[in-house]
Amino acid sequence: MSFDGDEVISGDELADRIATAESSRLLGGAFEHVPVLSIWDALTVEYERFDRFVLERDMARIERYYRARGFYDARARAAQVQRAGGPDKDGRVLVRIVVSEGEPVNVASVDLSWRDWTLEKGRDIARPVTEAKDQLKIGERLDEERYEEVKQTLLRVLTDRGFAYATVEGHVDVDLVKHEARVRYTIELGPECTFGKVKLEGLGELPEGPLRTAIGIEEGERFSSGKLADAEQALADFGVFGAIGVKPELAQPGQPRSPVVPVTFSLQPAALRAVRLGGGAEVGSRVEAHLVAGWEDRNFLGGLRRFSVEARPGLVFYPIEFGSLGDDEFRLLPEIQLRSELRQPGVFERRTAAVLRGSFKLYCPQTGEYCKPPDDEEDEDPVGAPPAQEPVQEEEREHSIVGYREYVGSIGLERPFLKSDLNVALLYNVQLNSPFTYNPAPLPVGFGTIFIPYLQALVSYDRRQNRAGKPDRLTPHHGYYVALDAQVAGQQRFDTAIARALIGEESKKNFHAARDVRLQPEFRAYLPVSRKWTLGFRLKTGWLFPSEEYGEPDFDATRCDVSASDDDRAECGADLQLMQFRGFFSGGATSNRGYGYNEVGPHARVPNQTGEEGETAQDAPLIPIGGRLLWEASLELRIPLGESFGTVVFVDAGDVSREYRLFRSGPERPHLSAGLGLRYTTPIGPLRLDVGYRIPCMQVLGVCSQTLAEANKNKEIWPEDEGSPGLLFDVLPIAVNLAIGEAF
Template sequence: MSRSALLRRLAPMWVLVVVLLATVTGCQTQRIVCSPTDYTGCVVDEVRVTGNKAVPDSEFTSRMATAATGGSFEGVPLIGAIDTLTVQYERFDRFVLDRDLERVARIYRAKGYYDAVVRAGRVRRIDEHKPGNPDMSNTRLLVEIVVEEGEPVRVEKVNVSYQDQLRVDDPLLPLALLRARSVLGKDDIFTEEAYEAARNSIARTLTDRGYAYATVQPSANIDIKNRKATVTYTVALGPKCTFGKVSIVGLGGLPEWQVRPALGIEENEPYSTDTLENAQVALAELGVFGSISVEPVLDRNAQPLATKVPIMVRVQVAPLGTVRLGGGIELGDQVAARGIAGWQHRNATGALDRFSIDGRVRALAYPWRISTIGSTEGRVEFVPEFGVRVQYTLPFPGDPRAQLFAQSSVSYGIKQNHDPPDVLAEGQPVPVEILLEHSQGYQRKFFFSRLLLSLSHNLSFSNPFNLYFEESAASRILISYIDVYGQLDLRKNDANKYDRVRPTKGVMISTDVQVAGFIFGGDADDVRLKPEMRWYASLAKGFVLAGRVAMGFLYTNGYGFTLDDNLETAPLLCPGQEDPNVRDACRQQQQSPTVSKDVAILTKRGFFSGGPTSNRGYGFNEISPQRVVDDNGIKLLDPESVGGRTLWEASIEFRFPIRGSWTGTTFIDASDVTRGFGELRIDHPHISTGFGVNYETPVGPLRLDLGVRVPYLQVIGVSEVENCTNDTTGPEWNCPDYIVDEGEATDIFGLPMALSIAIGNAF
């Protein structure tokens, strides 16, 4: 046998030996060699900072070389091998600790605490040991750093001086610089961060006003004895400039006649850094570049300085054709396994036009949701769903910030906006539909993409069935409507850059106006209005207070009588439900088909609340007027939301960092949906509160929220809303009215709460 063949045969045995040794040693700690005199080389189990009030622990621990060991399974049989093989133990070194103390003192000086005293309080063993025992193998240390902060240095005065004379044609410049320097104000703590931020703010103000060569030289006179600081920023203006020639490099095969107008930079216009940054944002929104650089070409040594500044744009083209494949498990208001596949090209015909086609398949466990997975009450149906969507977008020739778009889709699955029951009773049908949708229109971005206006015409055709294409008594619906949408987005992140995904400050205001039917045809005639505002305030780095307010108004013409007429339930109930012939005969009586069509339109056009992006104490669409009899005349054990005419929602949440990519939220949500147009009920706030944890991913935070409905604050003064339907904890089915204002919300383990999982912030 050759040597190589022998090694191949022995390789599995060596792997087994290594695993067994790791498992055995997992029951013991790694061998540690440390000095019994000064603890050099011993494992650091914990580093503790005391006396610090102005500066949080994280400011120190992230910069210190002396760190705590992060193993979690040491000493645990079998899985202790994980630490044995993976954990790098942190060792104590007094020289390293001395340098760390200097780092901490330097951090305090940067924060304005020049009198701060930092010392090592003590280094002591925290493992179990007997005095005088020479065995140091299991030694674990606590390193304690004691801080005496003292009083901070505060700003006494901030001056701005000029090396060259102010221009008479810019009389508002001193006022603009006064606002810019306010980043560092009188009596503020003098921190290096604010000192530098004020310099950058002044420099940015100058370059935004056309002074392309402007420089700002900061200086600070610090009186440590009296704890006062006088700050001076010396400004060299230089000439006022305009934009010169714009050169673009790296386009490859992309059309320059589309890319150049997107920049929004015209030769001989006033120079502005803000214009350059917005040009970079506009190029990024085209979605075809992997890297973008928009920079001025400044020759500071030229005499005289050129007042016409050339601009160099360098881009790198990203892959234009992409394929998407994916799948996963969906847990939330629905439980499903899903798969997606798609293809898109970002320059389909050479005009920066985008074509995409996407397909999805899903296997839905109906009516399970995350709070009822595995429930043996009632029955479970596995519903197959599929859908295909085709989308085309064409930047308007010569104006790529304007776009023409068209989108079509076809899908089969659970009815849109359907509120699934908690329990699916025997004989109760599962409502599905074939849904055809088409949208085409025009949209334009203004003010450097901060303002979006859109006009579109939309068609939606629904053909309802019961599961497995069994005929349903529900009506086919065609809705045709014009949609006018406007959005002003001024949200920014901590770096003061516009950011829609992770905002920390600013506001976003939007309004959606829809007109359905009338001259546009279809089964619904109405006007639908939904304004919304979101705001964000940064309290400290990583700490954000955010809020949202939304309202909705639906004016209906020719439908909606089921919300108005207080229909009696009895005429809509059909006996002999197990016999389709008897049931169909029943459906022809009285007004049952008319009622079904009215409800079908309401579920498409009405307002709902509840779910991960609105009121998180409720499941999807659970807040709404609800019906107690389905389209087939069958009693519903869990009322079904049908939609309302008036909506209001309000939320406030506090976002804070936890560790690394993990963040947390605490929130309060409130909302209500009513039958009448303009009917606002202040005594039905449906208040819920709770907390959530988020994990940052490349596409946004993966979010898990737990919302709890507050007793007596769903309907003011009522501990628990009574339910007229047949429920295991409620009365027998006794619903005289077809529509009820309140249904039964989702519970978890019998508690009034809801759990939701989603991608992206709630707002």
């Protein structure tokens, strides 16, 4: 279906207002005749039936829509309906709609008329009413939607300032000859009102006190529809109601208007207690399966306290990844996560909540320093590197598979602002990580207990909305999201006392405390490019300012050699371990999708460090060591294919550096990747499959090879601190990611 003559009102906008619709195909049917991909096209196509009588009614709908947008002379007709050619396209028709927009009608004047104006009533409403009226600009095209918006704005101005019975009537005189419109709004104020008794219905077992505190409306104060809206949002923030109704008890037409307005809140509580049982799996940079069991009480011990607890046991098939599925040799690594949260509403004031969290994890971290076996291709010498020593037998230099027992406690305050679009949290966190090994190998030299006490401020402003204009974080169609995670670790005086209480007389070499400032801002934007297609953009950065004890820009892996001094090896291990928790890494399902987990960023050849003879920094594998500066950018076109399916086309880029600049020393490294994805809608978010391809010559500018081994073969100089990303099935420079929820 196509439109001709749609100069001001786009064809996509018109198509969204009529019943006749074209069949939906993946990328417009581009894969219809492509081998293999044609199956994908056939499975996702959604056919629309053509009806000539529906099309005739659509012509009237188009003309009416044009009039609503100010084009009173607009005409629409179906210029052509013809069958598509070709024997493989039987039953298909092409519809061509021709519109003539004509000259628009513009606003010539906007006036106000008062029925019961007095100086006493108008003491604080004259200016806001005038500002609201001026939102309809003289000279702009008359738009019915805009006209109604101004009328509703005028009504809110009045009801927010005590005039509960206020009415606003609108009238428009249209001169079709001059193409001008004169708009007049007539206002009746009514009596100034105050709030009467506030009544809550349908509470059930919920306590009334905390709800009244959250509502925050006192009998006798000035009536305000804005306060009613804030009270409704405050009740919704509790998360215990399925429906909330707010009804000011106004006098019926013809009855005396009482200046005292009672308010009734009609509430429908949702289920207050819930048990969750389920399971899941991950196939990507690692392969794992897990179970989930949880319990939640939204009125714990009364007072609308929310308490939840969850357990998540699982098994990791180490070291299998998506590209190595089918390998016979693997080790099962057990993992478990326990976490709980207690939330107390109404602390200090009605919308501030106190939060207490605790968690325990036993896991193998994916940061990969000592949880990934050596890659044979990485053992090849880079061009220009000194000759390596003779390779050592694998069993003599087995890397430690390091796991952690992690204990985390958090306490703080959270509060929403601006109708819950702005959320602010201030937390104090204490994190303790105790390392162990899953295999018989000892812990690397310098590895010890990690202590991370930090103050954290979380600020987010969320204006993401769906096509209907309602808040939507899962499938936004337009809007933006801004967030900042700011942390200050180990800078408080009482942290020292906590550390001493935890470690006692333990040696300093076996205990590392983080001291740093960590900032991570993020910006997301969503732009509707058509009535269904959405263009999403994300920019994310991170800044780590560590103490002198770790995170040095120039990482010297020779300090980890068995020939290095004990102090050097201990400092090297502490640097690796602390950066594992505080540094930045990039690559993976929610990052750069052309790479596996943490494959982007500074890498180094770090020896085994377990105290065994034989391995030096020259023949050790490349591993990620974390960075102090992160930047990531993503651009994604989201294309829905009916109610349940969708597809995306994306481009990702980013880098991590140990220096405070966007690009590391040497050539610039955008790590550019592009790919396609599939989406399937579920109640908890879209199930997505993304396939990312690393674009040749756009990973490290000046190097067109995809791996270290290929660079050596092609006589290209591979940067010393650049990792060697994995290949899918050891052949393709592709990463595959399967996850729940959008990447951003």
